[in-house]
Amino acid sequence: MRLLILGGGWFLGRALIEQALERDHNVVTFTRGKSGSVVPEAAPHRGDRANDRDMADLAAMGPWDVVIDTSGMTPGLVERSARVLASEVDRYVYVSTVNVYQGWPTQPLDDSSPIRSYLPYGPPGESSADQYGREKVGCEQAVTSMFGDRATILRPGVIIGPHEYVGRIPWWLRRIAGGGRVLAPGFPDWPIQPIDVRDVAAFTLDVVEQQLAGSFNLTAPIGSATFGGLLDACRQATGGPAELEWVDHDFLISQGVREWTELPLWRPYPGTWKVDSPRARAAGLTCRPLTDTVIDTWEWLSKAGPQPVHERAAELGISPEREAAVLAAWDSRRTR
Numbered sequence: 001m002r003l004l005i006l007g008g009g010w011f012l013g014r015a016l017i018e019q020a021l022e023r024d025h026n027v028v029t030f031t032r033g034k035s036g037s038v039v040p041e042a043a044p045h046r047g048d049r050a051n052d053r054d055m056a057d058l059a060a061m062g063p064w065d066v067v068i069d070t071s072g073m074t075p076g077l078v079e080r081s082a083r084v085l086a087s088e089v090d091r092y093v094y095v096s097t098v099n100v101y102q103g104w105p106t107q108p109l110d111d112s113s114p115i116r117s118y119l120p121y122g123p124p125g126e127s128s129a130d131q132y133g134r135e136k137v138g139c140e141q142a143v144t145s146m147f148g149d150r151a152t153i154l155r156p157g158v159i160i161g162p163h164e165y166v167g168r169i170p171w172w173l174r175r176i177a178g179g180g181r182v183l184a185p186g187f188p189d190w191p192i193q194p195i196d197v198r199d200v201a202a203f204t205l206d207v208v209e210q211q212l213a214g215s216f217n218l219t220a221p222i223g224s225a226t227f228g229g230l231l232d233a234c235r236q237a238t239g240g241p242a243e244l245e246w247v248d249h250d251f252l253i254s255q256g257v258r259e260w261t262e263l264p265l266w267r268p269y270p271g272t273w274k275v276d277s278p279r280a281r282a283a284g285l286t287c288r289p290l291t292d293t294v295i296d297t298w299e300w301l302s303k304a305g306p307q308p309v310h311e312r313a314a315e316l317g318i319s320p321e322r323e324a325a326v327l328a329a330w331d332s333r334r335t336r
């Protein structure tokens, strides 16, 4: 098949290119060339989706069987891409997120849970996660209104694996490799369900090849992994002599520890990791064990040269001083 990837340079795009080429598809990628990483076997086309001329030039390179949009973050630009490409592609696969659901990140969810409303502006003080979810709803609507049953919407939960730019698993790997007493959030048996980027890519290409329409959550099975398993896998991968100190949710909250970012992947709500993906599972989604992902991520990190710094990486991780202070407060609480 002839595939156009709107994106292709960072994380999911890279995995898609590699697997699409393995499956003998013909791949064109479209990026501005800012992130600097290109899989050379795919045909890279340079341009900015915010630039009408660049989009018109891209459309003139059609037709394609499918466009896979990994880089669409704002409804206006996604609507523009969908409109320009509508007569040049048979199917538009849009990579959205579970943040579109009203109940994220506190409630259990499945494919039929209610999604947020799209409004061009959020309420004052809207969090970046809410803004992201609201705008992704607008992007989904732009694609479905233009492509109808030729649209496919993918809603991954947290994606991890080699080349992960947000840096969640890399942060834990480096922290565990650093050794010493590690502030471990909650409980070892707290369930988590991140999904490997290569499993997302494989399912995306299955959808493309089978021309599946509709929307699909993409998460590892509920309860398939635990936070303790994640940190043990980090110890196994790095050989780091870290000592895990599990500190309960309420205490972390009382210390003002920022959920999700200061201790990556930690949220105190049971619903965060209860996102079910029955449609994708029925369509063949398979997920590798978390330990394999962690080991492969460490292998990549150990060999990787300097990586592009993503804006979202800046907010990640607790400082050594603050980690020590929270642990000291935890110790004094127990000895009181």
Ligand SMILES: NC(=O)c1ccc[n+]([C@@H]2O[C@H](COP(=O)([O-])OP(=O)(O)OC[C@H]3O[C@@H](n4cnc5c(N)ncnc54)[C@H](OP(=O)(O)O)[C@@H]3O)[C@@H](O)[C@H]2O)c1
Pocket (backbone or CB within 6 Å): 006, 007, 008, 009, 010, 011, 012, 013, 014, 030, 031, 032, 033, 034, 035, 036, 047, 048, 049, 050, 069, 070, 071, 072, 095, 096, 097, 098, 155, 156, 157, 158, 159, 160, 166
């Ligand atoms: N990471 C997660 O945990 C997670 C979870 C759920 C959903 N998602 C979604 O999954 C998708 C993942 O994307 P990814 O970043 O891994 O994809 P990617 O295709 O690997 O990287 C995005 C590419 O888009 C290009 N790009 C950005 N803005 C552009 C523009 N205006 N015009 C042309 N190209 C542009 C960037 O290159 P240049 O800078 O060179 O242009 C980059 O190569 C996103 O839609 C995200 O919302 C992610």
